[in-house]
Amino acid sequence: MSTLVLVGAQWGDEGKGKIVDCLAEAADMVVRYQGGANAGHTVVVKGREYKLHLVPSGLLNHKVCVIGNGVVVDPAQLLSEMDRLAAEGFDVGRLYLSDCAHVILPYHKRLDAVEEDRRGDRKIGTTGRGIGPAYRDKFSRTGIRMADLLDAAVFREQLAAHLEQVNTFLERVYDQEPLHFAEVLESYIGYAERLRPHVTDTSLLVNRAIDAGQRVLFEGAQGTLLDIDHGTYPYVTSSSPTAGGACIGAGVGPTRIGRVIGVAKAYATRVGDGPFPTEIEGAEGDWLRERGREYGTTTGRPRRCGWLDLVALRYAARVNGLSGLALTKLDTLGGLDRVRVCVAYECDGRRLEEWPHNTALLARCRPVYVDLPGWSEDVGGVRRLEDLPVAARDYVTFVEEHAGLSMSIISVGPDRDQTILRGSLF
Ligand code: GDP
Ligand code: IMO
Numbered sequence: 001m002s003t004l005v006l007v008g009a010q011w012g013d014e015g016k017g018k019i020v021d022c023l024a025e026a027a028d029m030v031v032r033y034q035g036g037a038n039a040g041h042t043v044v045v046k047g048r049e050y051k052l053h054l055v056p057s058g059l060l061n062h063k064v065c066v067i068g069n070g071v072v073v074d075p076a077q078l079l080s081e082m083d084r085l086a087a088e089g090f091d092v093g094r095l096y097l098s099d100c101a102h103v104i105l106p107y108h109k110r111l112d113a114v115e116e117d118r119r120g121d122r123k124i125g126t127t128g129r130g131i132g133p134a135y136r137d138k139f140s141r142t143g144i145r146m147a148d149l150l151d152a153a154v155f156r157e158q159l160a161a162h163l164e165q166v167n168t169f170l171e172r173v174y175d176q177e178p179l180h181f182a183e184v185l186e187s188y189i190g191y192a193e194r195l196r197p198h199v200t201d202t203s204l205l206v207n208r209a210i211d212a213g214q215r216v217l218f219e220g221a222q223g224t225l226l227d228i229d230h231g232t233y234p235y236v237t238s239s240s241p242t243a244g245g246a247c248i249g250a251g252v253g254p255t256r257i258g259r260v261i262g263v264a265k266a267y268a269t270r271v272g273d274g275p276f277p278t279e280i281e282g283a284e285g286d287w288l289r290e291r292g293r294e295y296g297t298t299t300g301r302p303r304r305c306g307w308l309d310l311v312a313l314r315y316a317a318r319v320n321g322l323s324g325l326a327l328t329k330l331d332t333l334g335g336l337d338r339v340r341v342c343v344a345y346e347c348d349g350r351r352l353e354e355w356p357h358n359t360a361l362l363a364r365c366r367p368v369y370v371d372l373p374g375w376s377e378d379v380g381g382v383r384r385l386e387d388l389p390v391a392a393r394d395y396v397t398f399v400e401e402h403a404g405l406s407m408s409i410i411s412v413g414p415d416r417d418q419t420i421l422r423g424s425l426f
């Protein structure tokens with residue numbers, strides 16, 4: 001089967017955009033299946049940087065792109081992204097949007113902000129894109145889907161009912177200004193008209209492409225440890241970035257998934273709150289942040305930096321059923337005397353080899369490190385595994401052995417070309 005799911009194996013920002021862009025060359029279709037504009041996927045083509053939030057990264061490769069039913073769509077954000085891409089000569093006519101995708105409304109973003117504010121010390125550190133409140137509406141069966149938005153009469157009725165409820169909440173509980181029905185209605189009817197040509201039954205589209213033997217690439221957003229079920233709950237996002245989410249969020253059956261590739265940085269980062277066992281505090285962490293330019297693509301926040309965590313990676317391999325790994329940012333580690341890798345945790349006097357689900361316990365876990373020799377050479381120009389410095393190659397082998405995964409791709413720089421590909425993936 002010529003289908004491939006690409007998932008984040010850590011806390012997001014692993015370099016999924018770059019890897020999707022590399023693989024998309026060989027694909028016919030690229031499909032986003034969950035999340036929303038909380039994602040920020042960076043693709044660098046010949047030195048030019050593109051930041052994509054909702055549009056699948058495959059559009060830069062001129063492929064058919066799909067935003068599946070599992071995505072929560074902010075129409076204004078999507079249209080501005082499409083306009084920017086169209087102005088640069090990309091064909092946005094190849095972009096399709098599921099009629100079942102839920103719509104982000106202005107009150108979702110307002111609620112995201114006020115709820116975070118109310119959490120105080122226990123804040124999640126969300127991106128403020130309305131993701132949690134939009135998925136909450138979806139699961140409480142009060143959401144508005146693209147198909148509803150396209151039907152003006154239905155949308156008007158649903159919006160009126162919703163706003164009445166939400167405004168009561170905003171005013172009485174959060175002491176906030178209410179939203180104006182006429183303003184929201186008018187702007188959203190405008191978005192609907194512009195998006196109408198792109199909205200379709202994308203499950204049908206994707207399944208027909210698979211039937212026709214086309215190569216379909218599923219682009220995950222966020223990462224395994226931010227998954228609503230498998231992540232560091234409650235410090236997670238509100239969707240299922242793990243591989244199973246691709247089936248639900250694109251409307252394809254599990255029998256139609258060929259391979260699953262996890263993307264992990266050669267170290268670890270996390271943006272937002274929540275436990276992060278291998279976090280490096282102080283100068284070394286700051287060095288890694290500056291060297292790796294670790295600032296959020298969506299919010300610009302500094303990312304917390306740490307060493308590669310193999311307990312977490314083995315967990316990601318298990319819950320996603322990974323067939324292989326794409327290791328990114330190997331170049332960033334160059335220049336260190338030694339590189340640390342976490343192989344187990346120590347907690348309450350016990351050694352843990354497996355990822356614990358108890359978030360409070362995870363926060364008490366101390367990493368057990370193995371120190372490996374560093375390398376000083378710049379690996380950005382390397383295109384074959386055998387041309388890497390011995391210490392960098394040994395690092396890769398160590399990760400493969402301890403994660404029980406083979407390395408399908410090694411990325412040595414942000415550009416499309418700065419990639420070591422080990423055979424064809426489709
Ligand atoms: P995503 O959300 O998983 O797509 O990742 P982001 O785009 O948010 O963050 C990854 C960052 O690392 C981006 O700025 C990429 O351009 C950059 N990047 C990706 N791969 C590499 C690599 O191998 N080396 C370096 N130096 N940068 C990379
Ligand atoms: P990409 O696709 C990194 C984090 C937020 C916060 C938590 C919940 O670029 O890898 P949300 O706004 O989703 O309710 O925030 O999830 N988060 C991400 N972190 N990369 C992302 O996406 C993220 N999307 C959400 O920082 O901790």
Ligand code: MG
Pocket residue numbers: 012013014039040041042297298
């Ligand atoms: Mg990102």
